[in-house]
Amino acid sequence: MPGHRISSRIRRSLARLFVVSLFITGASLAPLPSPAEQVGATLTGRVIFRGAVPPPEVVPVTRDSEICGATRTLQPLLVQPGTQGVQYAVVSLAGAPLTPPKDPPTTMAIANDHCAFSPHVETLRVGQPLEIGNRDPLLHNTHITIEMRTFFNVAMVASGKPVRKIVKQPGLFQVRCDVHRFMQGYVVAFDHPYHTVTQATGEFRLTGLPPGKQQLTVWHETLGILQREVTIPTQGDVSLTLEFP
Numbered sequence: 001m002p003g004h005r006i007s008s009r010i011r012r013s014l015a016r017l018f019v020v021s022l023f024i025t026g027a028s029l030a031p032l033p034s035p036a037e038q039v040g041a042t043l044t045g046r047v048i049f050r051g052a053v054p055p056p057e058v059v060p061v062t063r064d065s066e067i068c069g070a071t072r073t074l075q076p077l078l079v080q081p082g083t084q085g086v087q088y089a090v091v092s093l094a095g096a097p098l099t100p101p102k103d104p105p106t107t108m109a110i111a112n113d114h115c116a117f118s119p120h121v122e123t124l125r126v127g128q129p130l131e132i133g134n135r136d137p138l139l140h141n142t143h144i145t146i147e148m149r150t151f152f153n154v155a156m157v158a159s160g161k162p163v164r165k166i167v168k169q170p171g172l173f174q175v176r177c178d179v180h181r182f183m184q185g186y187v188v189a190f191d192h193p194y195h196t197v198t199q200a201t202g203e204f205r206l207t208g209l210p211p212g213k214q215q216l217t218v219w220h221e222t223l224g225i226l227q228r229e230v231t232i233p234t235q236g237d238v239s240l241t242l243e244f245p
Contacts, residue, residue, distance in 0.1 A: 040208035041232050045240045047091065047202045047218055048084040053077055059182050061115075064138050068115035072182045077222040078200070085202020086220060086244065088121040093194035093206060093232075094215035107131050107164065110175065110185065112140040112156055117175050117185030121221075123195045126170055130187065133162035141178040144187070146171050153178075172219075186221060218242055 056075035061068045078087040108124040109131040110117055124130060132142050134156035144152040151173060152165050167173075167189045177183035188195070198204045211234040218226040223244045232238060 040210065041235055042237045043093070043206040043209055043216075043230070043232065043240075044237065045091075045204055045242060046083070047086045047089045047198050047204065047220075047226075047242045047244070049077070049079050049086050049223060049244045050084050051244075053079050061180075061182070063180060064115070067136060067138050068180060072115070074182060077220075080201055083201055085198070085200070086223070087198055087200045087202065088119075089198040089202070089204075089218050089220045089223075090121060090123055090188045091196055091198065091204045091206065091242075092123075092188075092190055092217050092219075093192075093209060093230075094217065105129065108187075109133065109162070110187065111135050111162075112142065112177065112183070115180055116183060117177075119185070119197070121186045121188070121197050123188045123190065123197055124167060125193055125195075126167055126189055126191045128167055128189075129164045130167050131162045131164045132156065134158065134160055139179060140183075142175065143178050144173050144175050146173045188219065216242070218244075220244070 054077065056073045058071050058073050060071055079085065080087070105125065105128040107129045108122055110119065110122055111133040112118075113135045115136065130152075132144075132152070132154075134140050134142075137158045139158060140156040142152065142154060142156050143150065146169070151167075152163075154163055156163075167187075170189045170191045173187040173189065175185040175187060194206055194209060196204050196206055209232045211232050213229055213231050216228050216230050226242055226244055228240075228242060230238065230240065
């Protein structure tokens with residue numbers, strides 16, 4: 001069952017993303033100015049998928065059904081009809097500087113909300129605090145792992161205070177609730193600021209980008225990894241459509 005353990009497909013996707021992350025971090029690109037020192041260019045676009053979307057899985061709820069419902073519908077691949085836009089795809093640009101940010105890091109938050117993690121997918125930069133909260137009137141257990149190692153594991157009581165933890169390494173973090181096995185989400189951490197998550201329409205926007213040829217990477221929990229080389233101007237806008245095969 002998808003909510004009970006990492007499937008072999010997701011396991012392979014995790015491994016591929018880790019290899020890509022190592023490649024990007026070690027890329028032999030010239031030092032680039034930080035976004036605070038330049039205006040930079042803007043990259044906008046849409047991630048799409050034209051294939052057949054598998055039907056959702058309906059799983060029974062065996063605990064706290066009065067709050068979570070009798071069943072939960074699991075659909076990790078959300079594609080908007082008409083535009084074929086893919087939601088919750090992570091878009092990132094390689095070649096970013098590895099120097100620490102000058103501005104104080106903002107806090108990124110995820111919450112247990114109506115027996116689901118909100119947002120389902122989040123990105124942040126290494127060094128940013130991750131805040132985990134519980135909006136539900138019941139007990140959750142938020143368990144976050146990276147490469148099968150536990151990063152965070154704590155019981156989240158009803159109406160309890162949010163808990164913060166600093167993310168100190170890049171990579172793909174899986175978020176799950178050990179109490180409600182159907183709950184699952186992701187946090188992707190980068191050592192640069194050029195990353196975002198697509199909206200329901202599949203659209204994304206990256207600003208303050210360094211100029212030159214860069215490697216653009218898209219990750220999705222079901223579709224896997226898509227890469228494309230893009231040329232970023234010193235100033236101005238670039239727009240493109242990225243289609244998963």
